[in-house]
Amino acid sequence: MSTSDDLVGGNVDPWLSVSEPYQPDPPGHESDLTHSVQIRDVRKAFGSFHVLTGLNLNFVDNAVTTILGPSGTGKSVLLKHIVGLLEPDHGEVVVFGQNIWNVSERERQEIRKRFGVLFQDGALFGSMNIYDNVAFPLRKHTDKSESEIRKIVMARLEEVGLTRAVNKAPGEVSGGMKKRAGFARALVLNPSVVMFDEPDSGLDPVRTSLLNDLILKLHAEHGGTYILVTHDIRTARKVSDYVGVVWKGKLIHYGETEEAFNSDLPFVRQFLSGDSVGPLGMD
Incomplete structure (x- = not known):
């Protein structure tokens, strides 16, 4: 199988390959x-x-x-x-x-x-606790009340098993918990x-x-x-x-x-x- 690396040194469009x-x-x-x-x-x-x-x-x-x-x-x-x-x-x-x-x-x-995105390290805001991290997209992109936001956030945190970690900072939880928090945040906007x-x-x-x-x-x-x-x-x-x-x-x-x-x-x-x-x- 030929790829673009086969063409190094030639006067050929580097995007192309000899055989696709x-x-x-x-x-x-x-x-x-x-x-x-x-x-x-x-x-x-x-x-x-x-x-x-x-x-x-x-x-x-x-x-x-x-x-x-x-x-x-x-x-x-x-x-x-x-x-x-x-x-x-x-x-x-x-x-x-x-x-x-x-x-x-x-x-x-x-x-x-x-779109929802779960990044490699969770990409949580270090200055916010787990709850506020997950609530962030709802506060940023919707006009929902805090009571509505709380209902959604707690439902997502329950799905990922983090209801007991709502007040913890990202630095206080394990890598796996950060991933789950990032997953919950990725889902809050459906x-x-x-x-x-x-x-x-x-x-x-x-x-x-x-x-x-x-x-x-x-x-x-x-x-x-x-x-x-x-x-x-x-x-x-x-x-x-x-x-x-x-x-x-x-x-x-x-x-x-x-x-x-x-x-x-x-x-x-x-x-x-x-x-x-x-x-x-x-x-």
């Missing part, structure tokens, strides 16, 4: 209306470093999709494009039927309100799309498994389009309805979870099995 990676049509691709989030030939470079090199992906609604791939291959950059924090150099990010870079900044802000940037980062295997159980439980209860970025193969196998594998800025496989884990593609097979023999090396 295998990119199957995602399930349900027949109608664009079934996909709240669509990535169309998105390319992004930072200086001479080309991160996304023509990535196409329609995320299946009301499902959990996990994006896997080596470090530095563009997974977190993809999330930032979806939520409108990064503008692509080329291509389109279509969210809820709109190219988010063909609308005003105010309209983009309204679109972002339909988002259509919830994104997780390496939710298992920094957690031991047991707490990772418990967080995965929580993701599955809340998705089953509330629905929505969940998009996870992770390096943890066990997480991907446990929580995913669909798995996308990204390498060198392109999607090289996308399909149902078991299909991915049974793939014959050399890179996909190597990455998902953790084998040292294959196209992925130390470079």
Whole structure:
């Protein structure tokens, strides 16, 4: 399989490759209306470093999709494009039927309100207790009364098992509790799309498994389009309805979870099995 790295030193458009990676049509691709989030030939470079090199992906609604791939291959950059924090150099990010870079900044802000994001470390405000952290989006983006906010916040904190930690500061709770608080905050606006940037980062295997159980439980209860970025193969196998594998800025496989884990593609097979023999090396 040839990639853009094969072209170094030639007078060729660095976005292109000699042979395009295998990119199957995602399930349900027949109608664009079934996909709240669509990535169309998105390319992004930072200086001479080309991160996304023509990535196409329609995320299946009301499902959990996990994006896997080596470090530095563009997974977190993809999330930032979806939520409108990064503008692509080329291509389109279509969210809820709109190219988010063909609308005003105010309209983009309204679109972002339909997203929930769980960051790697929870990204809690250190000056606020757990309750106020979770209440923050409601106070910022709605005109609800404090009694209404309290009802919503306590319901979310109960779902993640943190009702006894409402008055604690982020520095007073464990890493797993910070993740759960971040998850509760991501859900308070009843988002259509919830994104997780390496939710298992920094957690031991047991707490990772418990967080995965929580993701599955809340998705089953509330629905929505969940998009996870992770390096943890066990997480991907446990929580995913669909798995996308990204390498060198392109999607090289996308399909149902078991299909991915049974793939014959050399890179996909190597990455998902953790084998040292294959196209992925130390470079």
